[in-house]
Structures are given as C-alpha cells and as structure tokens.
Amino acid sequence: MATSFDLDLFVIGGGSGGVRAARVAAQGGAKVALAEESRMGGTCVIRGCVPKKLMVFASTVPGTLAEAAGYGWRVGAASFDWPVFRKKLHSELDRLEGIYRAGLVNAGVTIHDQRAVIADPHRVRLADGTEFTARHILVATGGRPFRAEIPGCESAMVSDDVFNLETLPKSILIIGGGYIASEFACVLAGLGVKVTQFYRGEQILRGFDGEARDLVAEGMRERGVDLRLGTTIEAAEEVEGGTRITASTGGAEVYEKVLLATGRVPNTHGMGLEEAGVKIGKAGEIVVNEYSQTDVPSIYAVGDVTGRIALTPVAIREGMAFVETVFGGNPTPVDHELVPSAVFTQPELGSVGLTEDEAGGRGPVEIYATSFRPMRSAFAGAPDRVLMKLVVETESRRVLGCHIVSPEAGELIQLAAVAVKMGATKEDFDRTCAVHPTMAEELVTMKMPVRRLG
Template structure:
C-alpha cells in the first residue's frame, strides 16, 4: 500500500518536533507534522521557558536590595509588567521561529491546523483534507484544567498568566504542585500579595519531606501566605475582584484567582476511540514500553501518555520512537533516576529516591546539612537556608537520592544526577575534592550521617 508519508506527527511540541525532524533528517523518511496552536508546545510557549524567564524577572528586586550590602549605591523603581511581557512575547516568537526552521531544514512538511485520526493510517485536517501515513505519532501534550466547583470559570489557569494585561495587586493560587508553587514565588517576587491554598498537608506532594518542608518554610518567610489543609468551594464575581469561599468557611476577595490543580491529556475530539486506540481513565493514550498504542501503526509520546510529564522525557521518548520504528533498533525510554528542578523560591533540585521512599525499600543512611549560602549570609537580613541531602544504601553504599534546596539547585542537580545515574557510592562522593568556596562542596564533605534506619 502506498502512503502520502512515512510518518505523520500530530502535535509540534518538543517531543513531536524532535521525532519529526530526526526521522526526516537522519533516516530520509517522508514526514509531515500538524499543529493547531504554536510550534514549540507547552514548554516553549506556555510553560517552562516563559515561566523561567518570569522567575528571573521576579528575583531582581531582592538582588538590588542585596547589592547595597556589597557596597553598591543602587535603587530600584517599579516593575513594568508591560515592558517585560513585550520582551517575553518577542522571545517566544523567536523560539517558535527556530522550531519552524528546524522542521523546514529537515524537510518536514508543516500543517498549521488541527488534525484528528480517521483510521490506522489516515489523518484528517481541519480544512477537511485527509493524509495517509505508514505511521502516526500522537504528541499533543496536555492542558491545565479548572476544578469542578461553582464559579470556576472566573479563575485563570496557568496558560492565561502570560496574557495578563497588567499585574494584579492580590492573587490567590489554588494548588500545591510545582506549577502553583513556582507561580506563588514569581508573583510574590514581582510585588503581588500572594495567597496560596493547598488541600493537602504539605506542598510538592511526592517529593522528599525534609526538602519540601524547607521550601514551604522559606516561601512563607519570603511573604507568601501559604495555607495548607484548605481548598476553594466557590467563586463569585464582586466589585473589585473575585470573592472566594474556602473549605473552612472563610471568605476573602482577590483580584485574580489562578487554578494550578492538575492537567489533562489532549485527546478530546481526536477520533482515537473510534480508531481503536485505547485510552486510560484520564483520557491518556495507553502505550507499551516502546510507545506503541493498541493500534500497531499508531504511537504516542509526551504528556498525552501521562507517563513522566517533563519536556526532556518527551524528547527522549521521541528519539526512542525513531530508533525503534525508523532505525530498526528497538529502544525503550529510560525513566530511572530522572533529575528534576522545581523553580520555586527557593529552588529545588532532586534525583532518585526521597528519604521516605528509600526507607521503605532498605536500610539507609541520611547525610544532610542546612546552612545560609555565603552570598546571602554576607548581605544579612532574612537569607534563605539551603539544604544538601544524600540518601545512601547501607548495604551497597550507593547514593540512592540527592536533594538540594537553594540557589542554583537546578544547575547542581543536573551534574549530581550524572553521578547518581552511574551508581556512585558515598565513598565516590567522599573521594572527590571539594570546590571551595561553593555551596556544592557540601555534597562531598558530609562525613557523618544525621539519621540511619
């Protein structure tokens, strides 16, 4: 049977674009891609890239205050959201252009419209035309969702933040995951009065307890009104903002409410059910270890599969797909020991097992130290504490987990992740000469465990 393409990719986020251009550029496959929104997907256009730039912006106020302690005679004026947003949008346009050129240079045909699946080898575009392909790759990602409660439509989701015409004076952020906690720090740093609700006992559920507790403490110390064990039950539009009724019966008014309460895979209206592609309870595409769906010619990668929702993971899945399908080298994505950075304020980097997870598996030793980093300590004032923590197997001495809270935690965890991924032991860390003076040297100078189990 003759097809229009060897591969048709639906979704031009990081994973879909990587799979499309590598399949076309390295194997000579005839490839097309369809995107109904902007090229680059959630990470580049609505997620980690603009969010990280906002983190940078939110840190300059504190940096200027700190500078005076170092002898600089500086003053800071008001933050201009409009000036920053204009620069931000220009940067996102530039990045989208790069993604488009990468596809063009790899000779991938682009369709800037919605696509759905008709059958195992047919895709239908929004303009009514159909295209056939030997293989179809679903890479449509996910989207933030609002909770089911009265007045929820009055609240924003994370996608809406970058389109704000002006900064609010007060904001309520609902949710205690990494997205909600990151935006709490961002808005707080930009001078907004921030309240954060989380229905659980502690934010950043699933991460190391000691680390997330320190993040929460320092967020509160920085001015975020972080409240746990509380949720929202109703929103009402009132003069001057949105009246919020909380689960404890209290009522308060905020200029804006932002929901960061979960994401949903983008599979609605794509025809996957009719095609025979199996979907999970949340609408995620169910795949095997090689990203293949229940229909052999259809594959799926990235957040739409609800495996590990991280951009670098989607890219790895895309590369494994190309290796498997177009290079004849069956490859499973590796989900073990993925380093992760959470750009809260303070920053949090982690790889491997938390203390709680490791303790259940085997006897461990815990090495940890907490201190004020040199730069902030010299400046005085309310310097945030850092945490350096290693989880070590008693039996093998292998470092099972590494957790860092503090400035540049994301940068440090990338490098620590290499050692942990290689199976480094505590003694390997000990044999490494410290870089002094640095915060990272604490990772190789801790000699006595603070806890054993």
C-alpha cells in the same frame, strides 16, 4: 503487494517531542508531515518552561537588590514595568517558534497549521477535511491545564493565561500545591503581587522529599507568599474588584484574580483514538509500551499525552527513541529511571532518585543531610537556608537519591544526576575533593549519617 501510503510518518502535535521526532525522521529520509493547531513549540516553548523561567529571572531582581544593600551597594528606587517585559517576552517566544518551524522545513517536513485527528490506524484527517494516509502515526499532543469547576470562579485563570495578562493584578489567589502553583506564587510575589496560595494537603510539592518540601515552603513564606495549607475554597462569588473567596478554615477576602493550578490532563479528547482501537487510561492518557507503541501497531505516542513523566527532555528522548525504533531498525526502549527534575520556586528545589520516604521502604538506608545559611545570604543578613541531602543504600553504599534546596538548585542537580545515574557510591562522593567555598561542597564532605532507616 505492499500497501502504498502518502507518508511514512504523520506527527500530530508540534511540541518538543513531536517536532524532534518529525525532524530527525525526515533527516533520515522519511517522508513526514506534522500538524499543529496552535503555535509551534508546544507547552514548553509557548506557555510553559521557557516563558516561566524568564519570569522567574525577572522576579528574582528584588531579592538581588535587597542583597546588594547588604554588601554595601546604595540602590535607588526600582519598579517593574510588566508591559515592557511582556512585549519582550512575546518577541522571544516568536523567535523561538520561528526556529522550531525553520528546523522542520529545512529537514523536509510538511507543516499543516491546523487540528488533526485520527480517522483509522493509517489515516489522519485535518480540520479542513483533507486526509492523508501514513505508514506510522505519532501522537504528541501534550497536555493542558485542568480547570476545576468551582461555582463562583468561572472567570478564574489557568497557567496559560498568566503569560497574556494585560496588567499584573494587585492580588491573586492561587489554588494548588504542585510545582506550577508554587512556582507562579513565587514569581508573582517577586513581581510585587500580593499572593495567597491555598493547598488542601499538609505540605506543597507532593512527591518530592519531605525535608526539601518543608524548606521550600519556609522560603516562600519568607518572600511574602501567604501559604495556607489544609485549606480549600468554601464559597466563591464574583464581586466588584474581583472574586470574594471564603476559605474552608474561615474568613473571606476579595482577590483581583484567581489562578487554578490543580494539575494537567492529556490532550486526547475528540481525537478519534479510541475509535481507532487505541487504549486510553483512567486519566485520559494514551497507554503505550516501552517503545511508545499503542495497542494499534501503527500508532505511537510520546510526551505528556502518555502520562509517563511530564518533562520536556523526557518527551524529546521518547521522540528520539521512537525514530530509532521505527526508522532506524534498532528497537530502543525509553529509560525513565533516575530522571532529574527542578522546581523553580524561590528557593529552587533540585531532585534525582528516591526520596527519604521512598527509600525507607526498600531496605536499610542512611540519610546524609545538612541545612545551613550559606555564606552569601548570611553576610547580607538574609534568613535563607539551603539543604544538601543524600539517600544512601546501606549495603551497596550506592547513592539512591540527591535532593538540593538552594539558589540555582536546578543547575546543581543536573551535575549530581550524572553521578547518581552512573551508580556512584557514598565513598565515590567522599573521594571527590571539595570546591571551597561553595554550597555544593557539602555534598562531598558529609561524613556521618543523620538517620538510619529500615
């Protein structure tokens, strides 16, 4: 006799991956419920990609005004009103949350606005004590900022807090060298905050192409970020007006705010996962197979909580593949190869495929690269430089990686990623006629390699 369940699917987590899986499964006829203890939309919509990108847009205006003067425009005095921007920002997030919620309701998903934990492989318990049984459980609880314990920095912010500041600080120290730390350094500097950034490593944006990292760091410094590499906090003390920080490289300074941006961790604590038999990795991530299934056959997980690739579009694709596998009868593994990404620093960095260092370890490769002042910046008298770079496998001629540092690099890399994903060769790029005058035309006009490796 078949076991009867209250639901076909219970989704824990209302971020991009969980919402997409719940909605599509319900549209296909499944009986679905979703629990979210915070706001619908998750990290991306509420405290990540979306509000951050809107802040990026706001922070680029001073550069645009400066450039305008270089083109003959007479620009008057301008100032930034954070409360006005913040009010409009939160109104937009409310609107987007409403869209996510309406999509679930219209698909027939039952929403529970409270925390949910796993009671056993087929049972979920809500914070109010209500329990539901489900044939399948999908965990999509995402991640959260890692808060490093630094004596004297107890009042330090994490990235979530930036969007809720009542007023912008006059000065801030950002700890970290990843994309979150570097993006916020550029954003806040562009909005008029005096920004200092400490990173213990030799260069920011570890994992990205070295040449691209160097150019981004150079551009950040030109825009006013006091970037200090090989530097950590030696001592910290909360004083009147902020926090007095002593750097490991010497010297002390008081910063009105301190932002800890030293990574993120999966939201798995206290969820009953291990008690139910789900394997948890060393970093707290849920261990899954290529179909996003855990060691417990009825429990699946998608998105940042799995510690795979922490990008919203990846979580959405994982959620879709889960639905196709479990409810579509078509086992669909998730393709995590050649996923493009962008870092919204100033300048932006777009990347897909292997870096020069990564490719150099797998056989002979050729590096095609050019760095130059684009026409727009040069005419305005700005020092900005851009980078266009291709990593090419010598034998097959296949383009293994593409790396761009430039304005709108995120937009450019999305299109380049199509060619790289299709397995385009250097000759395919060469056969493509250039669009002139553009920065991106350099991707199809580089004839001679600048380096050969392996």
